[in-house]
Amino acid sequence: MLVENRSANRVPYSSSLRAIMSIAKAQESRQWLSHWPELTREATPLIALPGLARTLGVARIDIKDESKRASLCSFKALGAPIALIRLIQRMWPEQKFEARELFLGKHAAHLRDFTVISATDGNHGRALAAAAHAIGCRCVIVLHKNVSMERESAIAAHGARIVRIAGNYDASVEEAARLASDNRWYVVSDTSYDGYEDIPRDVMQGYGTIAAEILEQRNVRQGDASAYTHVFLQGGVGGLAAGIASYLCEQHGKDRPTMVIVEPEQADCLYQSAIAGRAANATGSVDSVMAGLACGETSPLAWRFLQPSIDFFMTIQDDEAVDAMRLLARAEASDIPVVSGESGAAGLAGLAHLLRDPDLRRKTGLGADSTILLINTEGATAPAVYRELVGKSAEDVMAAQEKWLERA
The missing domain is CATH 3.40.50.1100 (Rossmann fold)
Structure with missing residues (x-):
């Protein structure tokens, strides 16, 4: 149509x-x-x-x-890493973190207790997990029932914690938001909503x-x-x-x-x-x-x-x-x-x-x-x-x- x-x-x-x-x-x-x-x-x-x-x-x-x-x-390799870098810079403006040093893991000790989370169909979560691994922070990825095990394995290979749900993508977005709220984690999503x-x-x-x-x-x-x-x-x-x-x-x-x-x-x-x-x-x-x-x-x-x-x-x-x-x-x-x-x-x-x-x-x-x-x-x-x-x-x-x- x-x-x-x-x-x-x-x-x-x-x-x-x-x-x-x-x-x-x-x-x-x-x-x-x-x-x-x-x-x-x-x-x-x-x-x-x-x-x-x-x-x-x-x-x-x-x-x-x-x-x-x-x-x-x-192409998702271009989005999540930039969002993560800018989020870290906004959270610690006094540190004046530079993108190059963050990507090289030079501030991993400072960020080791910082956790980001996202729902994904595969590619966004993989990119976020890879960026978080390089930078040195923690990453949790929520996957819905239709995401293949191959895609899950590719994400987990970057050290991310995987959470599986029974619903579809939109349900995984809701679960990511809930987990973030309960644990004081930060959602790094590619979709906006009111206030986000x-x-x-x-x-x-x-x-x-x-x-x-x-x-x-x-x-x-x-x-x-x-x-x-x-x-x-x-x-x-x-x-x-x-x-x-x-x-x-x-x-x-x-x-x-x-x-x-x-x-x-x-x-x-x-x-x-x-x-x-x-x-x-x-x-x-x-x-x-x-x-x-x-x-x-x-x-x-x-x-x-x-x-x-x-x-x-x-x-x-x-x-x-x-x-x-x-x-x-x-x-x-x-x-x-x-x-x-x-x-x-x-x-x-x-x-x-x-x-x-x-x-x-x-x-x-x-x-x-x-x-x-x-x-x-x-x-x-x-x-x-x-x-x-x-x-x-x-x-x-x-x-x-x-x-x-x-x-x-």
């Missing part, structure tokens, strides 16, 4: 939004992250897929490959690194036209989309690209928000193979950025995401194979869905001259699930990728 957002506009980025998230703060976050040994200094690849573009009937498709975001294999906006803002600001890297990779400078006519962004609570959309809106103003958010039909909180004109909840079961997007409640803070900037909201079925995973793994024509997890392939699934329908193609302005940006938000963060869905292992796809690079 597709809904046009009547509240979207094309105006210069407002000063009120810039006071919350800005290119300047995104660049600061990016500089801080360069000191974290868990991440490589190099930008993740921006991959051109000319064969896929020809097959789908558009001029260009690029995919930003966050599966290469070091060992964490997900600083940390989600910092998480979203970290995601601006992705947009900054893309503009550099396409050699787009201030005042230049957008390199893309259309940008497809995954949904979830809205944090990733808000972080990237805010950056592109500040960069391009009224000449920003058309932006489309894609989410599972059973976890359609952003789609419902577009219909209601306010942050709303999903209408479905929330359970989805796209685990990272299986969220039932829109982040109100993220919605402040999405409402004026996202042109279309759409939902897809689980099998469409799986088809897109397979399409990226086998590669079209001369394209390089790409490892994309269930949520990572959602943008391509949304694009393919629109292009199959002449009315939807026309409505969204997609055509032979369109240039498309996709974000592969994760790799095979659950390897067994990936093998089952794609029919081959992530290692097989990466081996094919290496062979392609040797020939290129």
